[in-house]
Amino acid sequence: MTFVAKPKVHHPLLPVSDLGLTRRDYEGSVSTLCAGCGHDSVSAAIVRACAELSIPPHRFAKVSGIGCSSKTPSYFLSKSHGFNSVHGRMPSVATGANMANRDLFCVGVSGDGDSASIGLGQFAHVVRRRINMVYIVDNNGIYGLTKGQFSATNDKGSTNKKGVPNLHEPIDLVSMALQIGASFVARSFSGDKRQLVPLIKAALMHRGVSFLDVISPCVAFNNHNGSTKSYEYVRGHGGSVVNAEFFARHEEITADYAPGTREDVRMPDGSTLQLYKLDDDYDVHDRVGALNYMQRRAQEGDVVTGLLYVDPNTFDCHEVLGTVDTPLNELNETDLCPGSAALAELNESFR
Amino acid sequence: MTMYNDFVIRFANVNGSGSASANGMFAKALYRMGIPVATRNIFPSNIQGLPTWFEVRVSEKGYLGRREGVDIMVAMNAETLADDVASIKPGGYLFYDSSKQLTWALRRDDITEIGMPISTLLLPEFADPKQRGLFKNIVYLGALSALLNIEFEVITGMVSTQYKGKDDLIAPNIHALEIGRRYALDYLDAPLPIQVRRSDGVGDRIMVDGNTAAALGSLYGGATVCAWYPITPSTSVAEAFEKYANQLRKDESGRRKFAVVQSEDELSAIGIVIGAAWNGARSFTVTSGPGVSLMSEFLGLAYFAEIPMVLWDIQRAGPSTGMPTRTQQGDLLSCAYASHGDTKHPLLFPSTPRECFDFGAQSLDLADRLQTPIIILSDLELGMNDSLCDPFAWDTKQRYDRGKVLNAEQLEEAGQFGRYLDVDGDGIGYRTYPGTHPEKGAFFTRGTSRDEFAAYTESPDAYQRNMERLVYKWETAAKIVPQAVVHDAGEAAGILYYGTSAAPMTETLDMLAEDGISLDRIRVRAFPFGEEVMTFLERHEIVFVVDQNRDSQMRTLLVNELELDPAALIPGRYYAGLSISADTIYSQVKAYFEVTRRPRIKRA
Numbered sequence: 001m002t003f004v005a006k007p008k009v010h011h012p013l014l015p016v017s018d019l020g021l022t023r024r025d026y027e028g029s030v031s032t033l034c035a036g037c038g039h040d041s042v043s044a045a046i047v048r049a050c051a052e053l054s055i056p057p058h059r060f061a062k063v064s065g066i067g068c069s070s071k072t073p074s075y076f077l078s079k080s081h082g083f084n085s086v087h088g089r090m091p092s093v094a095t096g097a098n099m100a101n102r103d104l105f106c107v108g109v110s111g112d113g114d115s116a117s118i119g120l121g122q123f124a125h126v127v128r129r130r131i132n133m134v135y136i137v138d139n140n141g142i143y144g145l146t147k148g149q150f151s152a153t154n155d156k157g158s159t160n161k162k163g164v165p166n167l168h169e170p171i172d173l174v175s176m177a178l179q180i181g182a183s184f185v186a187r188s189f190s191g192d193k194r195q196l197v198p199l200i201k202a203a204l205m206h207r208g209v210s211f212l213d214v215i216s217p218c219v220a221f222n223n224h225n226g227s228t229k230s231y232e233y234v235r236g237h238g239g240s241v242v243n244a245e246f247f248a249r250h251e252e253i254t255a256d257y258a259p260g261t262r263e264d265v266r267m268p269d270g271s272t273l274q275l276y277k278l279d280d281d282y283d284v285h286d287r288v289g290a291l292n293y294m295q296r297r298a299q300e301g302d303v304v305t306g307l308l309y310v311d312p313n314t315f316d317c318h319e320v321l322g323t324v325d326t327p328l329n330e331l332n333e334t335d336l337c338p339g340s341a342a343l344a345e346l347n348e349s350f351r
Numbered sequence: 352m353t354m355y356n357d358f359v360i361r362f363a364n365v366n367g368s369g370s371a372s373a374n375g376m377f378a379k380a381l382y383r384m385g386i387p388v389a390t391r392n393i394f395p396s397n398i399q400g401l402p403t404w405f406e407v408r409v410s411e412k413g414y415l416g417r418r419e420g421v422d423i424m425v426a427m428n429a430e431t432l433a434d435d436v437a438s439i440k441p442g443g444y445l446f447y448d449s450s451k452q453l454t455w456a457l458r459r460d461d462i463t464e465i466g467m468p469i470s471t472l473l474l475p476e477f478a479d480p481k482q483r484g485l486f487k488n489i490v491y492l493g494a495l496s497a498l499l500n501i502e503f504e505v506i507t508g509m510v511s512t513q514y515k516g517k518d519d520l521i522a523p524n525i526h527a528l529e530i531g532r533r534y535a536l537d538y539l540d541a542p543l544p545i546q547v548r549r550s551d552g553v554g555d556r557i558m559v560d561g562n563t564a565a566a567l568g569s570l571y572g573g574a575t576v577c578a579w580y581p582i583t584p585s586t587s588v589a590e591a592f593e594k595y596a597n598q599l600r601k602d603e604s605g606r607r608k609f610a611v612v613q614s615e616d617e618l619s620a621i622g623i624v625i626g627a628a629w630n631g632a633r634s635f636t637v638t639s640g641p642g643v644s645l646m647s648e649f650l651g652l653a654y655f656a657e658i659p660m661v662l663w664d665i666q667r668a669g670p671s672t673g674m675p676t677r678t679q680q681g682d683l684l685s686c687a688y689a690s691h692g693d694t695k696h697p698l699l700f701p702s703t704p705r706e707c708f709d710f711g712a713q714s715l716d717l718a719d720r721l722q723t724p725i726i727i728l729s730d731l732e733l734g735m736n737d738s739l740c741d742p743f744a745w746d747t748k749q750r751y752d753r754g755k756v757l758n759a760e761q762l763e764e765a766g767q768f769g770r771y772l773d774v775d776g777d778g779i780g781y782r783t784y785p786g787t788h789p790e791k792g793a794f795f796t797r798g799t800s801r802d803e804f805a806a807y808t809e810s811p812d813a814y815q816r817n818m819e820r821l822v823y824k825w826e827t828a829a830k831i832v833p834q835a836v837v838h839d840a841g842e843a844a845g846i847l848y849y850g851t852s853a854a855p856m857t858e859t860l861d862m863l864a865e866d867g868i869s870l871d872r873i874r875v876r877a878f879p880f881g882e883e884v885m886t887f888l889e890r891h892e893i894v895f896v897v898d899q900n901r902d903s904q905m906r907t908l909l910v911n912e913l914e915l916d917p918a919a920l921i922p923g924r925y926y927a928g929l930s931i932s933a934d935t936i937y938s939q940v941k942a943y944f945e946v947t948r949r950p951r952i953k954r955a
Binding site for chain 1: 382383557558559563567570571573575576578595599600602605606607608609610611612614615616618619620621622623624625626627628629630631632634648649652656742743744745746747749750751783784785786787788789790793794795796797798799807
């Protein structure tokens with residue numbers, strides 16, 4: 001793996017945002033992942049979502065664990081700090097980063113091995129702690145960097161490249177996130193930019209954990225006929241239930257989406273989430289219904305995608321803990337040190 | 352002949368019976384009479400029903416280490432009675448509840464029995480059996496006030512303060528105290544020849560436990576994020592931090608200027624701390640040995656990625672779950688070299704609550720300055736027991752040292768920014784917090800190898816340059832960590848100790864001096880070792896190295912890091928789970944001189 005900076009020149013007709021920036025200002029270094037890797041599409045979708053929201057590109061904290069997915073924070077938002085931590089522990093590092101500075105947009109990228117195997121505990125606990133972050137799992141069903149072993153999200157009966165089937169039950173992170181209380185849960189496909197970009201935008205503007213499970217095929221080890229995480233399989237069995245369009249406060253509403261029942265969700269910051277439901281019976285605010293629906297469809301072999309659950313009026317860990325608005329990392333001695341008079345009283349209490 | 356202010360009293364109770372509060376009042380009463388005391392809670396890993404002991408060493412001379420043998424046993428646990436009676440020193444006293452007769456088999460000719468029918472006395476007084484159980488403790492406290500001549504107003508005053516706001520509890524407690532006191536004065540030989548009297552031995556000192564002190568030090572030092580997972584004996588550090596931060600660190604509207612996260616395990620706790628520190632908040636975690644094992648991978652990341660953080664290890668007896676409620680200094684090596692690959696971490700060894708407070712704040716400065724984890728090795732003995740120490744002090748002019756951090760303006764002025772460039776030649780680069788500047792100073796933090804500009808590399812040269820720079824940083828650390836406290840009077844032999852082995856040291860040296868053995872002493876306060884440690888060790892023919900672990904871990908560190916001749920470092924050790932006593936060290940040193948027949952004379 002090498003570190004290659006992208007050339008700074010860009011197309012003169014690229015749209016310029018109100019910050020005077022183009023999409024290129026949100027990119028990272030050149031990816032070293034395999035050509036055609038789904039993860040690169042996810043990175044590209046993150047770049048596009050952040051650019052469209054016109055967030056200053058240095059105001060992110062990018063955090064990841066270990067694995068192919070966890071390399072990707074190098075490939076987007078190079079003006080922001082990134083932290084490639086240890087295997088399965090991205091959620092705790094993200095928790096700390098968010099505790100220290102609540103004003104930064106916290107983006108955690110993990111993989112299915114990183115989150116569903118070694119890091120399953122941390123995944124569960126960051127969700128229940130309601131850390132204000134976007135949690136993306138690049139889900140390819142296998143361990144890529146160690147050359148194709150099954151991960152815990154691999155479907156039972158799905159085969160590896162040599163045709164050997166996986167014998168164990170899969171862990172569905174989306175169901176878990178719903179059960180543990182995530183207030184924004186979505187599943188998407190790296191090959192569906194049109195669905196993915198609005199979901200990431202909405203996730204960034206949502207308060208609390210926004211969980212996105214993105215099926216992201218591994219072209220090297222899990223893109224064959226027997227795999228249920230291949231481009232072909234997901235295109236053949238994937239079905240959106242709720243598509244979303246997201247408009248930040250400053251964005252003009254110009255959606256022209258596929259037909260369906262439309263619902264506008266107002267986000268607390270004044271932005272709008274437009275939902276297009278393809279199944280009239282689906283209620284995106286019904287946690288239990290979402291779980292039932294997904295499990296029923298999964299039994300039929302369908303991969304349900306789209307925004308599966310959202311509670312826009314939620315709160316995050318800082319509100320639970322009652323911390324001050326000022327980021328904790330900006331407080332100084334005057335804010336933090338109780339002083340010598342208070343210490344004299346403390347000494348007195350120990351006499 | 353009456354002996355004043357010099358004895359060991361031990362209370363044998365059943366845990367969960369409410370004895371802790373009465374026993375604590377006993378110790379505090381003596382403290383308030385100006386008498387030096389040290390308390391030791393010897394408790395089981397259990398909530399209710401198992402034996403627990405509370406020991407108070409009373410010493411006019413100020414010897415506050417543990418002393419072997421018990422002078423007065425307050426035996427309130429039938430289950431342990433036989434062992435408790437056996438542990439009394441000849442000439443000592445057994446105080447027991449004589450509502451039930453003592454069996455003949457337990458009787459000893461060489462001690463004095465003081466029987467008091469506590470349960471019988473309480474029967475007509477309190478209808479509720481649970482209340483009778485609780486007041487039993489208060490009754491023996493009342494009796495002891497008469498037997499040992501404790502100023503009664505000091506105790507009644509304490510009851511009034513303790514139950515402030517629950518006024519209906521004050522009268523029955525004082526009544527129970529009086530039942531005990533009255534009985535002792537009327538029917539027992541009170542006061543005993545062993546007793547207390549007002550003293551000025553305490554001076555200005557406060558009485559507090561090390562974990563509370565650690566929490567306050569962290570609070571004063573500006574820690575804003577504390578993440579932790581409950582484990583004895585470290586839990587009370589985090590709980591005290593939260594308690595005092597709630598009192599002292601809220602804004603006008605009651606919002607908190609700190610965050611305490613009780614995480615799902617130790618891995619998460621240290622991950623949170625590292626994430627917060629990376630993002631510019633002063634942060635710390637607390638744990639004990641098993642937690643250190645779990646945190647090791649992250650400690651390696653913090654070492655290699657150069658993240659400042661503070662870890663308190665309140666050590667307990669290992670290995671594995673070991674004796675979770677007993678003390679030991681067993682984690683030196685696992686902390687010094689925690690994690691795979693070539694890693695080393697600075698360690699601090701506090702000896703007193705005051706030092707816990709000081710190191711609590713200082714460690715945050717050191718972590719920021721050195722951009723690496725600082726591990727503070729306290730232990731159960733220091734952390735969970737009340738002991739005397741100088742009052743906490745804070746210089747209001749003091750400023751936090753946030754180390755080498757560039758803000759937006761400095762980044763504008765700086766020509767080139769390389770996170771891992773050794774600009775100043777001390778092995779420490781400049782860091783930036785996330786989100787500081789729109790264009791400059793962003794870098795990628797990783798546990799993988801990287802060059803001076805934080806870019807990933809597998810270049811052998813760049814990898815090695817980085818590892819060598821970390822060695823320079825280590826040398827910088829040796830210059831700024833707390834220096835050892837040295838007393839060198841030119842003797843041929845010395846004694847080296849650290850942490851809670853300091854408590855019995857004055858007494859040990861006094862005992863040895865009576866036998867004609869004089870030792871110079873050095874109390875090591877940090878690792879890496881400063882020059883003063885090397886100087887002391889080189890200057891003495893032999894040095895006893897006192898460890899509270901089986902494998903002489905401090906001695907191993909000294910031999911390993913300073914390349915000393917192991918033959919000149921004589922191991923002294925105790926690791927059975929109680930705190931080390933003067934008797935233990937004394938007998939080991941004395942045996943060494945007897946066996947080797949080394950001259951004990953001073954150097955010419």
